[in-house]
Amino acid sequence: MTPLPAAFEHTLSQLLGDDWRTDPNSLQAHAQDNSWRHALPQGVAMPRNREQVQAIVRACRQHGVPLVGRGTGTGTTGAAVPTAGGIVLSFAQMNRIVAIRPGDRCAVVEPGVLNGDLQQALMPHGLFWPPDPSSADICSIGGNLACNAGGPRAVKYGTSRDNVLGLVAVTGTGELIQCGGPYTKDSTGYDLTHLLVGSEGTLALIVEATLKLTPRPRSQAGLRVLYRDAEAAAAAVSRVMAQPVTPTTLEFMDARSLQLLRHNGAQVPEAGAMLLIDADGDDDTLPYLLNALAEAAEGDGMLALDVATDGSTRDKLWAARRALSPALKTIAPGKINEDVVVPVSQIPALVEGVQQLSAQAQLPIVTFGHAGNGNLHVNILYHPEDASENERAHAALPKVFELALQLGGTLSGEHGIGLAKRDFMTQAFSAGTLATMRAIKQALDPDGILNPGKVLPEQEDL
Template sequence: MTALPDAFNQTLSQLLGDDWRTDATALEAHAQDNSWRHALPQGVALPSTREQVQAIVRACREHAVPLVGRGAGTGTTGAAVPTAGGVVVSFARMNRIVAIRAGDRCAVVEPGVLNGDLQQALMPHGLFWPPDPSSADICSIGGNLACNAGGPRAVKYGTSRDNVLGLVAVTGTGELIHCGGAYTKDATGFDLTHLIVGSEGTLALIVEATLKLAPRPRAQAGLRVLYRDAAAAAAAVSRVMVQPVTPTMLEFMDARSLELLRRNGAQVPDAGAMLLIEADGDDDTLPYLLNALAQAAEGDGMLELDVATDGSARDRLWAARRALSPALKSIAPGKINEDVVVPVSRIPELVEGVQRLSADARLPIVTFGHAGNGNLHVNILYHPDDADENARAHAALPQVFALALGLGGTLSGEHGIGLAKRDFMAQAFSPSTLDAMRAIKQALDPDGILNPGKVLPPPSAPQ
């Protein structure tokens, strides 16, 4: 990897002062995300304004230096890892909540604002921003938008893409583009807002976002429903999703998940699968909503149904779900966590197929996640220092993707593609579809400097 040109270093130093970092501490701090992939950048830029972002991009383009946009680094696919070296553009300094427009039910924010901080700022207004990934307290809005983050509430409120109204972004040529705005209806030109959301910084760098807000519900209640097996639970998911009341959350846990929770001290009865269902509304309507969801959840294979209406009971209900990811480490230190999506009706086949893969690979695979969207997290557990287990775990991963695609699903619902799933895109899309995506990339980033090597496989990849 060649050193950064002296003229480039001088330009960035003059532009950013002490916020242009090339010291070893800064480079190491920006070398990985939560995928634990690691690659050192050659410099770290911490802009404070959109004009600085434009200048950084133009300098990178002039000197053919790759750059990677970075939020809080909580992503799991390697999308923020600077595998080509170059510059990491950290948005930590661009963390202003520009405006909360309660009357328009929107907020205007810079990309470095943390999801948790925004939620706190919105509370006095009786509003919230719906995306709630597991890292919500510490992840950034820019990162949420870059990978189209979701979370449990997505079944009712949608993902990040469904909750953004407009963007200001810097393309790979350093040009500033404005798309969308503080309105919910727009039939004007191409929808660049929703194209950029989920593109993982490969098309443009988001420097401002207008977010769609929702009223904070007055009341919430939850159900815990146990089933004989995964097939019975999945059939219940279909019944829940076909009736008029949309749950706020609808989470699935397989038998291995429940066994793991019991092993770690949670009071979870023995069952083949469990659903956690939540509804929100007001004090008058919530009982009717909850009753409709409970009736839909009942059916063949149901073993037990518990209702939690007060706050402490709901907290206990969801504590089991939140405890799952940390508890996985008690099985094995290594984890490959991929979030695949299938049509809701195909969830039983997905779970059954994963169980077969687990037996064939002789490794524990734990499945849980957002059943209402058909978005399940498949966790392959192994010991990285065991060469045979390591090989078997990574050999099972393509089979998980092939299983999901074979069931009419897709590679990711909320984690994104990054590096982890890039080479499987040729299985998910036809050559002509991938060519159309590459043409869009070429139009917005003609020199290919924005997050190179991510999302799209090379044209020469096997089709």
């Protein structure tokens, strides 16, 4: 790897002082994300304001240095791994909540603000920001926006893209662009706000976001519904989503998930599949909402339906759901966790297809996730030190993506593309569509310095 130009290092040292780091500990700390892919950067820049971000980008462009923006590194696709070398630009020190505007139901934040910290700051105002990924306590708003994070509440409240009103960002030329603002209706020019959300730092670096806030519901209640098999559960998902009441969450767990929960001490009866369905509202309307959801959940193949109206019972149900992902480590130390999306009606076919892949690979594959959006997490479990298991696990992964695409779905609902799914973009999109994406990339980042090698496949692969 070519060393960083001395003039470049001098510029960043003068600009950032101690916030420009090249010591081994800093490089190691910014070498991987939650995908466990690993590549050392050549330097770490930790700006404190947008002007410094602009100056860093301009220096990178002048000297041809790749730049990877980074939040807290909770992503699972390798999007924050500096595989091309160059520098990591960490937003850890740009972590101010600039303003909370209850009258406009919005908050203005810097990208390094943690999702959990923002939710705490909003509580006294009776508001919340809907995206709730599993890493909500420790992930950053900038990271949420970069990969269009969602979470269980997305079925009712939408993903990050649906809950952002405006952005300030720095393009690959170092230009500052502003789009959107503290208003919910806008028909003025191109919608750059929603273009940048989900672009994984390949088009511009978000330095400020105006987020759409939602009033905190007065009451919540939940249902736990057990089914004979995944097909019956998926049919229930279709019924629930077809009636007028939108659930707050609608989570699916397959038979392997339930077996794992029981293995880890959760009191979950034997069943082929389970749905967790939540509703929120006020004290007067919640019973009606819950009844409507329960009626839709009933049907052929339902084994049992339990109502959880008090907080502690709901907490126990969700504690079991949240324990699923970490509990997978008790089966095998290696985990390939990818999220795919299919039409809700195709959930049974996806689960059946994954079960067939599990048998073919002779490896456990556990499926659960946000069924109301057709967004399921497929977890391939294996022992990395076993060469045969390692090979079979990584051979099964492309088949999961192919299955989702065959069923009319897509590669990701909330994790993003990064490195993990980049090479499958040619299957998901036509050459013309990818050419349009490349043209947008070229317009905003003409020298290709922003997060190179991510999202879009290599041109020779087209």
